[in-house]
Amino acid sequence: MLIADLFFYLFAAICVAAAFMVISARNPVHSVLFLILAFVSSAGLFILLGAEFLAFILIVVYVGAVAVLFLFVVMMLDVDFAELRSGFLTYLPIGAVIGIILLIELVLVLGSWVITPQIASHITTPIPPSNEVSNIEALGLVLYTKYVYFFQAAGVVLLISMIGAIVLTLQHKPGIKRQSVARQVSRTRDESIEIKKVESGKGL
């Protein structure tokens, strides 16, 4: 128990510290690297909770894809982060005031709530106890059976985003030379090289 507690505090502290560094680091590349650290430590927290599937997803999707994409954007695009941050500082006081008011409201309104115990009997798909069925197995049991409709619909949503990205960015400009691997491979020596005899002393 003690070790689990220690790890919880370790991961939680690293996560909060890394999140703070994300917004305070001067170099945007460092920000992204700290973001990755924050993701990895949250994945550790998920493992402590017994939600190993979420932990894997966090590493695979957020660290593997999203953070790397951020890194690409930061490195490839010439965004002036110093300028963005100067705006951030001028808006900080008003933003902080609004944030604090919202927080107080939420605490006042939501602080006194409890979830009614009867509701437990209403849960349609209860999570099986983790010592009987592992997380991933529990998900696999329902994802392609009970939730097949949602699964397929999500697939169509992804298809639309792909079509959208292509429609909005792909423009067929005339006069652009494109690579055709088939043509490159099918070239023979005869059609590629021409041998010319140059008489000495005359030039071409």
Add this chain to the structure above:
Amino acid sequence: MNEQVSPFASYVIALPEITLVLGAMVLLMLGVFRGRDASEIISWLSIVLLIVVAGLVLFIPATGKVAFDGAFMIDAFSRFMKFLTLVGSAAVIFMSFAYMRHARLVKFEYPILILLASVGMLMMISANDLIALYLGIELQSLALYVLAAFRTDSLRSSEAGLKYFVLGALSSGMLLYGCSLIYGFTGTTGFSGIADGINTVGPNLGIILGLVFFMAGLAFKVSAVPFHMWTPDVYEGAPTPVTAFFATAPKVAAMAMFLRVILSAFPDITHQWQQIVVFISIASMVLGAFAAIGQRDIKRLMAYSSIGHMGFALVGLAAGDATGAQSVIIYLTIYLVMNLGVFACILAMRRSDGMVEEIDELAGLSRNSPMMAFLLAMLFFSLAGIPPLAGFFAKFYVFLAAINAGLYTLAVIGVLSSVVGAYYYLRIIKIMYLDEPAEKFEPMPGTLKIVLGLSGGLVILFFTYPAPLVQAANVAAKSLF
């Protein structure tokens, strides 16, 4: 009352959606392999596909069946609304040919995106679960964002798409936050389960807070005040056929979804949601009436007009009973028909040097093309709610429902704002009939003539035989309760 069906029968129930998705994918492949030349053929095939799917929707017996473990449901209501949205989508593709050709926008992705958006709309209408509802919304919205930015060479179109995307993402966030609170406090995402849960635990704070966020997200999707800010800019910036699409089918679908989720998942906290609906309804009607007065651009004017009309439709929802639902269904049907006709005219506002969108360009239309001017005038009279045109009956039914439910203030404010709204519709008619003629428009393309003729005819002659629509709406509304 609602019968659960076996996994296999689920696919039969969802046959229209499955046909539409697979058809869209086949047409997409056709477009990818045949290239730009096939664009117009694909548009025609898309219209055929939409008609086939509409036929399937009518053909599959709809007697309150729940498929996919409660996620998807068909009944008389879904059948009616799906038919309406499919007709709207098909009509918009039909109206787009001439515009797309002139704007050099002929791309095969355009009808495909409309088809996929229609799939999303069908899913929204049939959603019986919060996850299904959200997936339907996203499916539809993503396609609409792309359509708004479809004109990649126009800065305003790109701006419209981006603005719509950012605000749409924000509203989806609110919707999801609401959904998660509702799920957390009722333990389920199915509408009937939520209704049961609320019945057990009573109106607790968490559920109500969730409901508020949820309705904020829904109000964005139907562009009701105070979540309407995107509408005028997006309507103005998007290519005109896309604007016509935004103003018709998605509005009908979003309203149908609003109706179903509110009436079937939250019947025990009617008092709580009624306050919200009454507020957004009044705000939309009043803003729609006053903000449209100063508009010079006809697309912006139609944006404010659609905000106002959504407010009128919400009056029927505020009543919260079968009569109210019936009045919303009638309202949406007539709204769809009127808007298609008006947009057919807007799409015909073309001079030799391109499209015009200023209202003043309509000056003296009665002398240049009397038939178009007459039908457009009738459509605007109908939008203003002047008897004996269809728009009058639409408003009549929603106000009647509000009065039956005892919402007198709402009905009075509605009537007053419809009087204010009549001013700007009548101003356009005055410009068309009394002002000095402006330069003539290019002759109207045949497809637009057909849509305008049908729409104008239906609006003018509705009063002679309203029974079929009223009865169908009655059957559809009954199935919600």
